[in-house]
Amino acid sequence: EAGVAQSPRYKIIEKRQSVAFWCNPISGHATLYWYQQILGQGPKLLIQFQNNGVVDDSQLPKDRFSAERLKGVDSTLKIQPAKLEDSAVYLCASSLAVGGTFYSYEQYFGPGTRLTVT
Amino acid sequence: QKEVEQDPGPLSVPEGAIVSLNCTYSNSAFQYFMWYRQYSRKGPELLMYTYSSGNKEDGRFTAQVDKSSKYISLFIRDSQPSDSATYLCAMSADFGNEKLTFGTGTRLTIIP
Numbered sequence: 001e002a003g004v005a006q007s008p009r010y011k012i013i014e015k016r017q018s019v020a021f022w023c024n025p026i027s028g029h030a031t032l033y034w035y036q037q038i039l040g041q042g043p044k045l046l047i048q049f050q051n052n053g054v055v056d057d058s059q060l061p062k063d064r065f066s067a068e069r070l071k072g073v074d075s076t077l078k079i080q081p082a083k084l085e086d087s088a089v090y091l092c093a094s095s096l097a098v099g100g101t102f103y104s105y106e107q108y109f110g111p112g113t114r115l116t117v118t
Numbered sequence: 119q120k121e122v123e124q125d126p127g128p129l130s131v132p133e134g135a136i137v138s139l140n141c142t143y144s145n146s147a148f149q150y151f152m153w154y155r156q157y158s159r160k161g162p163e164l165l166m167y168t169y170s171s172g173n174k175e176d177g178r179f180t181a182q183v184d185k186s187s188k189y190i191s192l193f194i195r196d197s198q199p200s201d202s203a204t205y206l207c208a209m210s211a212d213f214g215n216e217k218l219t220f221g222t223g224t225r226l227t228i229i230p
Binding site for chain 2: 111
């Protein structure tokens, strides 16, 4: 079974530029998450999709961050304009989210996109 | 005060040693307690989970939860160099493991 795919793996941009990240979840997984992991910290949830609808975006800085999940499969996360404090690894995760067992909701993470804003 | 506190380490131990990793938390609504392992430049992967208080063992790994003290632990027996990674505790109040709150992670190095 293929895992969660993310691209690009690395990105360096200057502040005030825009950037977009792409995520392809595990086939059949209904729920998709975007996390921000700043160096030395644990992942922080930015947004959660259930199919193509938003479940939770309470921690997404909506003045500069946007995300979409068209057709309930792939997702893109965009930052415009970027700030220095946006330097982090952006992780995408997906889960099956169907059924009554704990492991039905296990989140599988991609390798992340490491963003450096200079 | 952060909802989940975890000693960031780094922690270095010799191969074969017993490793103890810990987290404390403040939100009494948390019911699901997880440990993730994150290798360098990889995403986290679920290692173990425990529901409510108690112990759970899986091979060389034991997870303990003490809800009365709001304290969770992960023990690694007979540690191996391949265990070298960052270990993140995570918690959730909801069924399954949605809406996770992560600790900062402890960076562990096992010295051969």
